[in-house]
Amino acid sequence: MFFIGTGLSIHKQDLTELPAGNLMTSSIYFCHGLPGSPLDTSLMTAKAIAPDLLAASDPLSQFDEMTAHLSGQVHIAGFSIGARIACLIAANRPDRIAKLTLISPGAPLQTGDYLSQMAGRPVFLAAQKSEAAMARFALIQSLAIRAAPGLLLSALFAKSGPDERAFARNQKPALQHGLRQSLLTYRAAYIAHLRDYVADWSDLLPQISCPTDIYHGTQDKWAPVTMAHALNDAIERATLHLTPTEHYTTLAQVRL
Secondary structure (H helix, E strand, O other), X not given: OEEOOOOEEEEOOEEEOOOOOOOOOOEEEEEOOOOOOHHHHHHOOOOOEOOOHHHOXXXXXXXXXXXXXXXXXXXXXXXXXXXXXXXXXXXXXXXXXXXXXEEOOOOOHHHOOOHHHOOOHHHHHHHHHOHHHHHHHHHHHHHHHHHOHHHHHHHHOOXXXXXXXXXXXXXXXXXXXXXXXXXXXXXXXHHHHHHHHHOOOHHHHHHOOOOEEEEEXXXXXXXXXXXXXXXXXXXXXXXXXXXXXXXXXXXHHEEO
């Protein structure tokens, strides 16, 4: 696996160069972010098995079913809030996982003081408050995506840098599909996933035994880079790769 661009690779306390070449040959199972959908795989360069996380009640059973045809181990990747599902699978299916890759990951909120630095702070505060509060917030978002999908997408990226905003404009169909899937088709599941994310899942991290790569942009407005450091500290075999990018532009450049 390698990353196009300039960056640092941090393996615990050691600085090394980023690995070059496609080092992983096993199949890739990609856990999309939220809002998001399996079409998030079109935002990156690798071909991957793309589960619809919002359509399944049990992500472990979904993983088992979608990878049952594979004879070898699986390379699991998690983007943004999808990192929680990827970590859940890696911790509970150690014999099936060859490697874990976390891209612009959202860490457990209990591992640091992050909310003031997160562009999605109002969403997470609502999810922390109650299911009803999160449902009201999601309802407002759903009305916005119906009435003016372009305006909602622009608002979500308003605090992003020029490269991230340009990426959002170029990838509007996939991003808007993810918004519709999360806020319209599977709104109840979206709310449940966000509630699960804001709950404390940090106990999963020490249970992850496979080699883990964490890719994070130092300019990320959605998930502050301190989240990547927290994950790197908590996962035993982790290597942290820092790059001068943001949230989605990191996903676009990682090679799996």
